[in-house]
Amino acid sequence: MQRHLLGLILGLFLSLQAFAQEEYFFPGEKFDPAIPSPSQFLGYPIGDWHTRYDLIVKYFEKLDQLSETAKLQTIGYTHEHRPKVILTIASSANMANLEQIRQKQLQLADPSQAMPDVASMPSIIHLGYGVHGNEPSSAEAAMLTAYWIMAAQSDLAKNIRANAVIHIDPTLNPDGRDRHSLWANSNKGFPAVADPLDREHNEAWPGGRTNHYWFDLNRDWLPLAHPESQVKVAWYHQWYPNVTTDFHEMGTNSTYFFEPTKPYGSENPVVPRKNYDDINPRFAKYFAKYMDQIGSLYWTKEVFDNSYPGYGSTYPDIHGGLGLVFETASSRGHIQSSQRGDITFAFTIRNHVVNSLATMEASIDNREYMHDYLREFFQSAVAEGAKDPAKNYVFGDEFDESRNRLFVQFLLDHKIKVYENTADLNLGGQSFKKGKSWVVPTSQPQYRMVRTMFEFEKEFADSVFYDASAWTMAAAYGMPFVAAPTAKAGNLVSEVKANSHTFPEGKAYAYLIDWSDYYAPKMLFELQKAGIHVESVHRPFSSQTQDGKVDFSAGTLMIPMGFQKMGTDEVTSKIKQLAAANSQKVYAVQTGLNLSGIDLGSNLVSAVQHPEVIMLVGTGVNSYEAGEIWNLLDQHLGMPITKVNMEQFGRVNLHAYNTLILPSGNYSSLSEGQINHLKDWVNRGGTIISMKNASLWLNRIGITNEEAVKLEGEKEPSSLPFNTRNDFEGAKEVGGSIYLAELDLTHPIAYGYHRKTLPVYRNTDIFIKPSSDKYLTPIKYTANPHLGGYISKTNLEKLKQSAGVVISSAGQGRVVHFFDSPNFRGTWFGTNKLFLNAIFHGNNMD
Ligand SMILES: [Zn+2]
Structure with missing residues (x-):
């Protein structure tokens, strides 16, 4: 009895607290008491804790059980086997017709079908949250938003339920989310500590931003290197949402950012201008209105990037919808001091909640307009594609069945139409064999994605890049390809099966x-x-x-x-x-x-030596690059690799391994004793695979002695205006671009390659001269190496004089230096083998 009374009092206290909570996020709103708010369900006010992912899923399961207006689906699993879920919310009438609504949306997106009557079609809104695991306000906002859509009694909420189908992806990156949440919760103080230097606000390496393999999933909408993105993009193509959101966090001293992004400079070259000039400003008015109401500061246009097609806010722009990026100041932890006073977790959550509501209001106000735009987008894609002088792209590598298969499957995953090539072709100095090559016509609804796969961009409105400035995927896959106006397309390809080869019978020598x-x-x-x-x-x-x-x-x-x-x-x-x-x-x-x-x-x-590979990771090491290597060896080779933290290096006996990988990073924390052990091991025959600036460190400690490229008469202006600093310095960076390298086909690094030239990806401004040993520069660049992406004139000059791969002999051992990124974003299938050759054949390379 007493316990019952206590429970009652506690329950009352909690619901009062929850009521106060709802007032903070949704002032004046009335809710259906049959639906529990997130705080009622979880037992703590939203913002007090970083909610564990399984509890977020549990809350959504509860919503699904309580009402026919919500439906939860598991669309796949992450690497760490967390379910990827989507909660769909709509009126009961629309829920009963969900499949017909979806079919109609597909009909709308397909210009070969009759135009449906958009007046009766609900807006399809996809609210995506938390692609970066350590930007945690978004998933909490997802729960509050779901609650509001289902339980709020205002006219706006009723209107949205009646006129929209809303899909909520609460956490695009569940593995990273939990990694970060555990950190923030387990380091929380009572009372909470706002000092930015507190451990709570400074995650340990590699942090929760990335997924299991330390990949940034907000770059993976294009490469589709991970299950999280594969199922997400498959889902996307089942719905063609009119509006898709992508909620993030930025620095604690910042305010809030919403689109439009920087005009021209950070726009994607294949997206119609209407998206930037008309649709974005229409939606921005709503975001401003909602933020003005709560007195929250914000900004637009200055820096955020919308050019790389693999962002969650850009991919939808290339598919007839509107992709929206939002960035809130971060409390990174539960409370953190900033230039405007203490920023609480709840404050950051509220910023995203109001912009979720603003997005839905803008979407239903522009419902028919956005439907018409979806049709117009794909119709104009077919028309523009028909006028493209390329007419078709033909591709295929006659020497590599598996890479062909991977690339065709990749195009199919992005819903690009691929056909068999019906005749042998010789074009642009390349040969394409019937049966081992394919045809992609430009006149098709996915024309803009075809351009993304096959075109190189070299002209830019800007010279400062937030990210990659080149993404030609055919080059990433190392595919020979060519524009082939006269190619004849055969059968449409719907799947790619691996060839089965007959095994030779009988005995063999x-x-x-x-x-x-x-x-x-x-x-x-x-x-x-x-x-x-x-x-x-x-x-x-x-x-x-x-x-x-x-x-x-x-x-x-x-x-x-x-x-x-x-x-x-x-x-x-x-x-x-x-x-x-x-x-x-x-x-x-x-x-x-x-x-x-x-x-x-x-x-x-x-x-062939049996690889025994160890890789240095941890504080100071570039986690993305380390993750790319780990992912390659795990996922594509099934090879275990020992990842040893910098702090444990003193315990490593290198003689138990034959290959040491040093990703880009800062290795200055290694002691003299550890360096001596490393030198001894290399001298006795070890192979170091060194990436970019790790090579500068090897030079400094005297294991190698390679020289940087210096241009004659290279000098900078002695004085420049203060406000030009970002642009001037930014223009010198090599943010990520594609070059044509020249291979020494007789060197083991090029085993498995048949053509003298190969597109490579480079995102460093470290330029190292060819080796003083004339046999040990197996990869240089061609005379005119620039294929796509931004590079300054000075850097291009330096690049032409530099090496892509240099081998340095060191006693009985050697260092294989990579200055390009052979495993970039898990998608450079064309250059992976250079790296794998270093692992299997490193001992034959010098
Ligand atoms: Zn982010």
């Missing part, structure tokens, strides 16, 4: 596996893991195989059957099984005497 396929390194690693002895042939040769005479390139794998520890049958069946699993073609030979070139027992054939 040795098996041979070509190294050109994207998954050849995975096959090699799995063979090694299975205990099979594998060698690499370091020169080209021809052999008599089950298919007759076949020419093989340097880097071909050779499995000599006379040198295996296991029995012949066991080895053969294992090879057969792995070849099928990885879609690799295996050749059998009956003799070591080759038809031409070196023989299989040559001194130029050697065992």
Whole structure:
């Protein structure tokens, strides 16, 4: 009884507190008491804690159970197996017709179908929150917004329920969200500490911004390197929302940002001007009105970027909708002092709540207008595509089935129409074989995404970039491609199946596996893991195989059957099984005497080292780059890699490993003793793979001695106006652009490559001269290397004189320096093999 009374009192106290809460977020609003507010459900006022992701999902499950106006769906899982959920809210009438509403929206977005009557169609609004896990106000705002839509009794709320279907993605990055929430909650003081220097406000490396593999998911709408983005974009194409939001946080001393973004300079080149000139200003009026009402400061236009197509606020702009980025000042923690006094978590949440409401009001006020625009967008895309002189793009790499398959699937994931190529073509010095190449016509609804995949941009309104200034995805995939106006499209491609290769019957003297396929390194690693002895042939040769005479390139794998520890049958069946699993073609030979070139027992054939790889991570290391490497080895190779924190390096015995990866970073915290151990290990044969500025550190500690490029007569103005600093300094950065590199095809770093040139991605202004050893600069740049993206004239000059990859000998060991980004954003499939060659063949590189 007493307990019951206590419970009653406590309950009353909580609901009073919750009432006060609702007043703060929704002044004057009345709510349906049958729907619990987030604070009633969670038992604490919103803003007191960083709500765990599972509780956010639980609250949405509750809303789903309580009312037919809400429906929760799990659309996939994150790397750490958190569910990716979408809560859909609409009137009961619209909920009963949800599938018809969706079909009509698809009809609207498809210009080949009759125009539906948009007067009766609800607005489709997609409210996305929290792509950056350590920008936590957004997910709390998502719960409050869901509650308001379902339970608020105002005319506006009723109007929105009747005229919109709202999809809420409460957390685009659940894994990062929980990483950050745990940090903020577990370091919270009682009373809370506002001092910015407190541990609560300063997360440990790598922080919660990114996903499991330390990727920024607000760059992944285009690359689709992760399940979080794959399911999100698949969902997007099921609905073509009219409006999509993306809620963020910025510095504690800032105020609030909403679109429009910076005119011209930060706009995407394929988005129609109407989006920037007309739609954005229409919506901005609503954001301003709502923010004025609560007296919150804000700004527009100055810096935020909308050019890179992989942002959550740009991808919708390339799909006939409106993508909106919002940024609030961050309390990063529960309360933090700023130039305007203490910023509370609740304050930051309220900023996003009011802009969620403003977005919905603007959307229904512009309901038919946005529907008409959706149709107009795709109609004009087909029309503009028909006028594009390219007419078609043809692509395909005759040497690499897997990479072809990955790229075709990638285009299909973005709903680009791809057709079979019906004839052999020779264009622009490249050959495209029927059956191994494909045709993408420009005249199609996804024309603007076709441009995103195949066009290089070099002209820009601005020279300061928030992010990448080039994203030509065909180049990222290393795809030979060309504009081919006369190409004949065959059948429409709807899926891409891996080829199955017949395994050679009978006994073999040795098996041979070509190294050109994207998954050849995975096959090699799995063979090694299975205990099979594998060698690499370091020169080209021809052999008599089950298919007759076949020419093989340097880097071909050779499995000599006379040198295996296991029995012949066991080895053969294992090879057969792995070849099928990885879609690799295996050749059998009956003799070591080759038809031409070196023989299989040559001194130029050697065992492939079994990679034992360790990578330095932690404070000071570029977590994005480290994450790209971790993701590549885990997800594409199935290779375990030891990630050791800088602080633990003193405990590492490097002699247990053969390869050390140093991502870009600051290594000055390593002690003299640790550096001596590193030097000793390299001198005895270790391989360091060093990225960009890690190479500058290796130079400083004397392991290498490579020289920076200096231009003659290079000098800067001695004095400039104060307010030009950002633009002047920003213009010198290489934010991310694409260049044509030239490969030494005889060097092991280029094993598996067949063309002398290769597009590479570069986002550093470190320019290092070719090696003083004339054999050790396997990757340089062509005479006119600039393919796409922004670079200053001076930097381009320096780039032309610099190297992409340099090898430095160091005693018995060596350093392989990468100055480009071969694994950028998990999407540079075309250059991954350069990096993997360094892992498997590093010991043969100098
Ligand atoms: Zn953000």
